[in-house]
Amino acid sequence: MDTTLAVRARGITKCFGDVVALDGVDLDVAQGQIHGLVGPNGAGKTTWLGLLLGLAVADDGDLEILGTPIGRALAAPDGVAGFVDGPGLYPSLTARQNLAALSSRDDRTAGIDDALAEVGLTDVADDRVRGFSLGMRQRLGIAAALLAKPRLLVLDEPSNGLDPAGKKHVHGVLNRLAADGTAVVLSSHRMDDLEALCSEVTILATGRVVFSGPLSKLSTENRELEYRLRTSDPEAARKLVLDTPGAHVVDGSERQGAEVLVVRAQVPAVDELVVRLVHAGIAVRELAPVVSPLEAAFLALTEQQEINR
Template identity: 70%
Template sequence: MESSAAVRSRSTTKYYGDVVALDGVDLDIPLGQVHGLVGPNGAGKTTLLGLLLGLSVADRGTLEILGSPVRRVLGTPGGVSGFLDGPGLYPSLTARQNLAALAALRGHGAHVTREVEDALEQVGLSDVADDRPRGFSLGMRQRLGLAAALLARPRLLVLDEPSNGLDPAAKRHIHGLLGELAAGGAAVVVSSHHMDDVAALCSEVTLLSNGRVVFSGPVEKLAAESGRLDYRVVTSDPAVARRVVGETPGLELVSAPGGVRAEDDVVVARGPVSAVDELVVRLVGAGVAVRGLGPTVTPLEAAFLALTESGSTLAPLGGPR
């Protein structure tokens, strides 16, 4: 019976000399999902991605990819493609020639031309197919790297910061493409420092800190762990708004926390979302118009900061899979 898991890791540990890069990582990533991998610099994300791509092997523990145990030999597992630290490209070849060379190495045979054209179209690079990547922007090189990965028709696609250098339109296009791949049954693992990308793209996320998993589960569950947030409130009467904040149970008035510019017409309130809901009701009751309301950082980013700074650990909904 074919496994429904793209990745299954148990107590996976990786050392570099005396440095513990991964420390007993347990992780399950099913097929048909875009899974985010996040964490501060040095958390172990790159090391884990390298294991998935066969660029290195674990020192302890077990790792299964697409139902097959990973042996202690280097080499990309079958059905897996992607890139780490940016795609490797031939700068003197055109975009089309880069893909054709890779397709030929993979033995695509008579269908190589059609597959190359399809890959270029998927990532929106058909118009520059005859240009050389040495003149490409960062975002265009990222898209060409993704096209190269798609040539393998992967069941597990591993991408390191795929949104780097993308303008908003290109980012939306690539997000849509990755979502389609997951809907078609592939697993996509995306490493990113951009919490807005993770929230928009991923259904589940794994948060690493100091080589350990501190959370793995639905994005909504992680965002809900942020608890008390700072909310930026713009109203028609800031003076009354400050008074109402002070009178609302569960809220406290904050004076321009980090990252928020002090403004005369802005009130910053700290508390849970239920208290903020009550604040809106009270402001309207006091005849104050609410012109803007939102957290100073996203709930996902707040949870990320809280967990990585405290070192605490959360279990996913339903416990370990």
């Protein structure tokens, strides 16, 4: 048993009638890690989060959470908190009253105030939840989870409905928790959030893991990506792209403006191109993926899985 792992899963299978929701899933989540769960609708993400929260049990396989082997009872070990399909809240109660209903007596003063402050809801602590926006409800759900002082926090689409200020608060909370040793597993369709927060991701398709590992591996293991390239001399840059093995200009890139090229290449070819541009005295003003490595890998891997079904 590895005590540095918050989650250790081997061969996890879960079926609902004839539907195989999870098919032999292996997954490790380290303590202090923010781990993203990505996949199309029906990939098994919600089922997996439910297993971690003790809302369902696996039909087969071995699952350890916070060092505790999980059996066939519908229960999560102490130290696990979070929500699936949105937090369960009482609309007629205020934010503070909702947290009081979920907390122990010892937490009902400082703990509640601290949790509300952590997610930026102090100013609306005494407002009824029925008037809250989706983003405010998400933040209150996270505050409720924080009351348990979790060592594993499980969140389903935590950025739903968040405005920029709310997202900043939530990102700060999750990063602070991870820095203090809490493991965070979150599911999201927001690739920008996952790339900003997660050190590792797992991509699910049709109940199977098609990728699991550091985000940095996606750019090297994935096939070619398209990059926006803006330089001080677009015509000279175009010639250098054509002279760089493994790189080429995408047809029609000129429609994005005279100064922008769209270059398709793998990472080694992009590195070589940058070196050539610098040696030629051409300033690189912008070099960024048109589609992020995570999104590109997600699309490629899940599409391939569908083809192989």
